[in-house]
Amino acid sequence: MELSTLKYKFYNIYKEDLSQSKTQVAVKTYFSPGRVNLIGEHIDYNGGMVLPCAINLGTYAVVSRRQDSSVKVMSMNFEEMGILSFELDQIENEPAMDWANYPMGIFNEFIKRGHAIENGFNILFYGDLPNGAGLSSSASIEVLTATLINDYLSFGLTKTEIALLCQKSENEFNGVNCGIMDQFSIAQGAKDHAVFLNCDTLTYELVPAALKDYCLMIINTNKKRGLVDSEYNTRRKECEIAFKLIQKGFHKRPIKYLCDLTPIEFLEVAELLSDDAVYKRAYHSVVENFRTHESKKALSSGNLIEFGEWMYSSHESLKNYFQVSCKELDIIVDLSRNIRGVLGARMTGAGFGGCAIALVEKDKCDYYIEKVGRSYNDKTGLKADFYIAEISDGTGAIHESF
Numbered sequence: 001m002e003l004s005t006l007k008y009k010f011y012n013i014y015k016e017d018l019s020q021s022k023t024q025v026a027v028k029t030y031f032s033p034g035r036v037n038l039i040g041e042h043i044d045y046n047g048g049m050v051l052p053c054a055i056n057l058g059t060y061a062v063v064s065r066r067q068d069s070s071v072k073v074m075s076m077n078f079e080e081m082g083i084l085s086f087e088l089d090q091i092e093n094e095p096a097m098d099w100a101n102y103p104m105g106i107f108n109e110f111i112k113r114g115h116a117i118e119n120g121f122n123i124l125f126y127g128d129l130p131n132g133a134g135l136s137s138s139a140s141i142e143v144l145t146a147t148l149i150n151d152y153l154s155f156g157l158t159k160t161e162i163a164l165l166c167q168k169s170e171n172e173f174n175g176v177n178c179g180i181m182d183q184f185s186i187a188q189g190a191k192d193h194a195v196f197l198n199c200d201t202l203t204y205e206l207v208p209a210a211l212k213d214y215c216l217m218i219i220n221t222n223k224k225r226g227l228v229d230s231e232y233n234t235r236r237k238e239c240e241i242a243f244k245l246i247q248k249g250f251h252k253r254p255i256k257y258l259c260d261l262t263p264i265e266f267l268e269v270a271e272l273l274s275d276d277a278v279y280k281r282a283y284h285s286v287v288e289n290f291r292t293h294e295s296k297k298a299l300s301s302g303n304l305i306e307f308g309e310w311m312y313s314s315h316e317s318l319k320n321y322f323q324v325s326c327k328e329l330d331i332i333v334d335l336s337r338n339i340r341g342v343l344g345a346r347m348t349g350a351g352f353g354g355c356a357i358a359l360v361e362k363d364k365c366d367y368y369i370e371k372v373g374r375s376y377n378d379k380t381g382l383k384a385d386f387y388i389a390e391i392s393d394g395t396g397a398i399h400e401s402f
Contacts, residue, residue, distance in 0.1 A: 001060075001076065001126055001128075003029065003060065003398070006029075006060055006062055006076070006124065006126050007027075007029065007062055009076065009124060010027070010062035010122075010124040013074060013083065013124060014064065014072070014122040014124070017064075017066065017072070017122055018064065018122075020067070021067060025064045025065065026064065026065070027062065027063065027064045028062075028063050028064075028148070028151070028152075028397055029060065029061070029062050029063070029397065029398045030060070030061045030063065030144055030147060030148050030151075030395065030396065030397050030398060031058055031059070031060050031061075031144075031395070031396065031398050032058050032059045032060075032061075032140045032141065032143050032144030032147065032186060032394075032395040033054035033055050033056065033057070033058035033140060033186055033189055033392050033393070033394065033395065034054070034055050034057050034058045034059075034129040034135040034136050034137060034140050034186070035052050035053065035054055035055065035135065035136045035139070035140075035181075035182055035185045035186050035189070036052065036053060036055055036135065036216065036218065036348055036355075036357055036389070037050055037051065037052040037181070037185075037348050037349065038051045038052065038053055038194055038209070038295065038299075038311075038348075038357070039051050039288075039291060039292050039295045039310060039311060039314050039346070040052075040288060040289070040291075040292035040295075041288060041314060041318055041322075041324075041346075041347075041348065041349075041351075042235065042284070042285070042288070042318070042322055042324065042351075043259055043284075043285050043288050043289050043292070044179050044181055044199040044200075045179065045199075045236060045239070046239050046243070046257050046258040046259045046285040046289075047198075047200055047256060047257020047258065047259040047260060047289075048257070048258075048259035048285060048288065048289035048292065049196060049197065049198055049259075049289060049292045049293060049296075050181050050195075050196075050197050050199060050292065051194050051195070051196055051197075051207070051292050051295055051296060051299075052181055052182075052185035052194065052195055052197070053185065053189060053193070053194040053195065053209060053216075053391045054185060054186055054189025054190075054195075054391065054392050054393065054394050055135070055216065055218075055389040055390065055391065055392055056389060056390045056391075056392040057128050057129050057135065057218075057387060057389055058127065058128070058129055058140050058144075058186075058392075059125060059126070059127040059129065059137070059140040059141050059144050060125065060126045060127070060398075061123055061124065061125050061126075061144050061145075061148060062123070062124045063121055063122065063123050063124075063148050063152070064121065064122045065119050065120070065121055065122075065152065066119055066120040066121060066122060067119060068119065068120060069087055069088045069089060069118065069119065069120050070085050070086070070087055070088075070120040071085065071086055071087075071088060071104075071107060071120040071121050071123070072084070072085045072120070072121070072122050072123070073085070073100050073103055073104075073121075073123045073124075073125065074123075074124050074125070075099060075100075075124075075125040075126065075127070076124070076125070076126040077099075077125070077126065077127055077131075078098070078099055081098065081099075084097055084098075084100045086100075086104055086107075087120075088107065088111065088117055088118075088120060091104055091107060091108040091111070093105070093173055093174065093175075099141075101173070101174055102138050102141050102142055102145070102169075102170070102174060103123070103125075103141060103142070103144075103145040104173075105142070105169040105170065105172075105173030105174055106142055106145040106146050106149065106165070106166065106169050107145070107149070108169065108173055109165050109166075109168060109169040109172075109173065110146075110149055110155070110165070113165070115153070115155055117149070117153065121148075121149075121152075123145075123148075125141065125144075127140065127141070130220050130385060130387075132225075132354075133220045133349075133354055133355050134348065134349030134350060134354035134355050135218070135349075135355065136182040136186065138170065138174075138176070138182075139166065139170070139178070139182035139183045139186050140186055140395075142166040142169060142170060142183060143162060143163065143166050143183055143186045143187050143394075143395045144395055146162045146165055146166050147162060147187075147395045147396065147397075148397075150162060151397060159187040159188050159394065160184070160187070160188070160202060162183075162187050162395075163180060163183040163184040163186075163187040163188070164180065164183075166183040166187075167179070167180050167183050170183075179199055180199050180202070181197065181199055184197060184199075184202070184204070185197065185394075186394055186395055187394050187395055188204065188206075188394050189391075189392060189393055189394035189395075190206050190393055190394065191390075191391060191392055191393045192208065192209055192210045192211075192391050193206040193207060193208060193209055193391065194206075194207045194209040194296075194299060194391070195207070196292075196296050200257075205296075207296050207299055207300055208299065208300055208302075209299045209391055210302065211304065211359070211390075211391070212302070212304065213361060213362055213363075214304060214343065214359050214360060214361055214362060215359075215360055215362050215365060215388050215389070215390065216357060216358075216359065216388075216389045216390065216391065217357065217358040217359070217360045217365065217368065217369075217386060217387070217388060217389070218355055218356075218357055218386070218387040218388075218389050219332050219355060219356045219357070219358065219372070219384050219385070219386055219387075220354070220355050220384060220385040220386075220387070221326075221328040221329055221332060221353055221354065221355065221356065221376075221380075221382065221384055222382050222383060222384060222385060223326060223328040223329075223352075223353035223354070223380075223382060224353055225350070225352045225353040225354060231324065231352065232350065235281055235322065235324070238275075238277055238278050238281040238282075239258060239281050239282065239285060241275075241278050242258060242273055242278045242279070242281060242282035242285075243257065243258045243282075245272045245273060245278075246258070246261070246266075246269050246272055246273070246282070248272075249269050249272045250265070250269050252265065258282055258285045258286060259285055259286060259289040261286050262286070262290070263286055263287050263290050266282065266283065266286040266287075270282075270283070280320075280321040280322070280323070281321070281322060283317075283321050284317045284318065284321035284322040285322075287317060288314060288317060288318075291310045291313060291314055291317075294306075294310060295307050295310045295311075298310065304343055304359060305343055307343070307344065307359070308342075308343030308344025308359050309344060310344070311343075311344030311345060311346040311357075311359065312333070312337070312344050312345065312346065314346045315329075315333050315345065315346035315347055315356075318346070318347055318351060319347075322351075324347075324350065324351030324352060325347050325351055325352075326351070326352050326353055327380070328353065328376075328380055328382065329347040329351070329353070329354075329356050331375075331376055331379050331380060332345065332356040332358075332372065332376060332384070333345045333346060333347070333356060335371070335372045335375050335376065336356075336358045336368075336372065339364070339367075339368055339371060339372070340364065341360060341361035341363075341364030341367075341368070342358055342359065342360050342361070342364075342368065343359040343360075343361075344358065344359045345357065345358035345359070365388055368386075369386045372384070372386075373386065
């Protein structure tokens with residue numbers, strides 16, 4: 001949807017509220033990206049580094065203040081639900097509010113922290129991120145809502161503080177036990193840069209990631225995920241078991257996490273892990289952390305060929321060692337390997353479905369979409385969706401006013 005169309009719809013939807021205002025209403029427009037994790041999968045809770053980036057697909061908001069204490073929100077993605085509203089002094093998670101519980105939770109978190117919000121807002125949202133595909137649509141709308149509140153009311157929160165506020169809101173108000181990577185990379189993202197992040201300490205570095213003649217292709221397998229939560233919990237437990245066993249037998253120095261080990265150090269103590277599954281989870285964690293560090297170097301030096309090889313290696317590890325891939329994701333990656341102009345591909349996100357990413361030469365994108373799309377459909381009976389993405393800035397205002 002064009003931004004001008006979204007603004008037009010905003011004025012039509014909220015024209016009665018806007019006409020009742022006794023003063024000129026400042027109307028602003030914001031954009032909040034989605035995110036893709038380029039590499040560093042399933043290691044954030046093992047002390048490893050992740051390398052996500054913000055993308056130019058995300059969530060838009062057109063916003064104005066109100067004279068009363070009501071907040072009215074509407075999403076063009078759920079147009080049939082109409083305008084949903086809540087009062088600033090009566091915020092509770094309600095099933096009937098559906099998607100609006102995410103922005104509502106952000107208002108609640110600001111108020112809980114003592115930030116005075118006396119007047120409400122009119123907000124129209126629109127997103128071009130596929131829901132449920134692992135591109136962080138929920139974090140996108142959370143950071144968007146927090147940013148516009150922070151901007152309008154001059155609360156002065158830093159991007160890191162905004163990310164932490166959003167994570168806490170999703171954990172407590174929405175009951176989702178998410179980490180910090182999504183909100184952090186969406187808030188801190190920068191054009192043509194990836195975010196090299198330690199999710200435990202929140203130390204980070206913006207890494208140059210100019211893709212030059214290549215684009216970031218996002219492929220939604222449209223395979224519905226099953227058992228993600230239970231499988232995630234199982235693997236996390238297996239990693240914890242591995243760490244406890246290794247910690248007792250590793251004497252070179254104190255370690256706090258699996259990813260404190262180098263790959264060579266891991267092999268020196270691997271015999272402590274007699275259970276095959278526990279060994280595989282630990283092996284992936286340590287080597288994936290190494291891959292992430294090497295990928296940072298490759299991207300920083302503009303070596304996209306090397307980075308592409310690390311992508312393939314990461315996928316094989318997620319498939320064979322962490323075992324969170326699936327037939328559909330594997331087919332996308334295998335098809336990508338055999339197409340000229342593709343440097344690398346891997347699953348991204350939690351796994352068991354969702355999205356893969358590929359580094360594709362720009363003038364080969366149409367061919368890639370046609371070839372992979374047709375072959376994938378022949379092999380799975382599913383229709384994949386393709387999105388050509390660029391690495392974008394993090395959340396912020398598009399225009400000061402209009």
